[in-house]
Amino acid sequence: MPNKLNLLIPEDVDTLSFEMIINYDQKYDFTTLNTTFKNKPIICLDMDETVGYVAPLSFYINVWRNINNTNEYPPYDIFKNWFFEKGAFRPYLKELIIYLKKELDKGNINEILIFTSVDNYNGYVDYVARCIEKYCNIPENTISRIIDASYSLEKSTCGATIKELSVIGEDVILIDDKPWNVNPSNRVLGVPQYRQYCDPSDFLKFFNSKYHLSIEDAISIDFNNYPPDLNDYSNDRTLLDIIEGLKIIFK
Ligand SMILES: [Mg+2]
Numbered sequence: 077m078p079n080k081l082n083l084l085i086p087e088d089v090d091t092l093s094f095e096m097i098i099n100y101d102q103k104y105d106f107t108t109l110n111t112t113f114k115n116k117p118i119i120c121l122d123m124d125e126t127v128g129y130v131a132p133l134s135f136y137i138n139v140w141r142n143i144n145n146t147n148e149y150p151p152y153d154i155f156k157n158w159f160f161e162k163g164a165f166r167p168y169l170k171e172l173i174i175y176l177k178k179e180l181d182k183g184n185i186n187e188i189l190i191f192t193s194v195d196n197y198n199g200y201v202d203y204v205a206r207c208i209e210k211y212c213n214i215p216e217n218t219i220s221r222i223i224d225a226s227y228s229l230e231k232s233t234c235g236a237t238i239k240e241l242s243v244i245g246e247d248v249i250l251i252d253d254k255p256w257n258v259n260p261s262n263r264v265l266g267v268p269q270y271r272q273y274c275d276p277s278d279f280l281k282f283f284n285s286k287y288h289l290s291i292e293d294a295i296s297i298d299f300n301n302y303p304p305d306l307n308d309y310s311n312d313r314t315l316l317d318i319i320e321g322l323k324i325i326f327k
C-alpha cells in the first residue's frame with residue numbers, strides 16, 4: 077500500500093491565492109480524500125493535462141477537415157500511431173480506464189464521466205471520449221457523460237471554470253490537474269500537469285503530397301504561436317499511483 081502518493085489535494089481552496097497555486101508543490105496523502113459515500117461513487121476525469129495532452133488535437137482536426145472539405149471528425153486511426161499512442165494520452169491511462177471499467181462492472185462505481193472546462197457544443201469532448209475508449213479497447217459510451225463548461229457558473233483567476241461537483245451529486249471523485257478550481261476540495265485528487273508534445277510528421281502521411289507543404293507551414297505557424305512544452309513526460313507514473321489509491325478505496 078503506497079504511503080504518500082504524488083498527488084496534490086488542497087486543504088482549503090479559499091486560502092490559496094493564484095501565486096501560491098502556481099508554486100504549489102506540496103504532496104498530500106491520498107487518504108485525506110473524503111471517501112464516505114451514500115451511493116456508489118461517480119468517477120470524473122478532467123480532460124486537458126490530466127488524462128493527456130490533447131489540446132493540439134483541435135488544430136489537427138481543423139487541418140484534416142479543411143483538406144477533406146468536411147465537418148466530420150477524423151477516424152481514430154488518423155491520430156492513433158503518432159499522437160494517441162506516442163504520449164498524447166498520459167502513461168497508464170489505459171490501465172486506469174480498464175481498472176475503472178472493471179469496478180463499474182462489479183458495481184463498485186456508478187459511472188465514469190469527463191468533467192472539463194472545455195466547451196462541448198460541437199461534440200469535441202465526445203470525440204475525445206470515444207478516442208479514449210478506442211485507445212483502451214473498451215465499449216463505446218463506457219464514459220457515459222460529458223460535463224462541460226456550460227455547467228460552470230464562474231471562472232477562476234487562471235481562466236478555467238470553477239467546477240462545482242454538486243452539479244453531478246454528492247458521491248463524486250474528480251481527478252484534475254487544477255484541484256484548486258474544484259468545490260468541494262476534499263472530493264478532488266490533484267495531479268501534476270501533463271503536457272507531452274507529439275511530433276506530427278507522420279500526420280502528413282494521411283494526405284496527398286500536394287498538400288504537404290501547406291500542412292507543414294500551418295504546423296510551423298501553430299508551433300510558433302503556441303510553443304509546446306518539450307519536456308519528456310514519458311516516465312509519468314501519476315495514473316498508476318491513482319489506481320493504487322483507488323484500489324484501497326474499493327477493496
Ligand atoms: Mg485540466
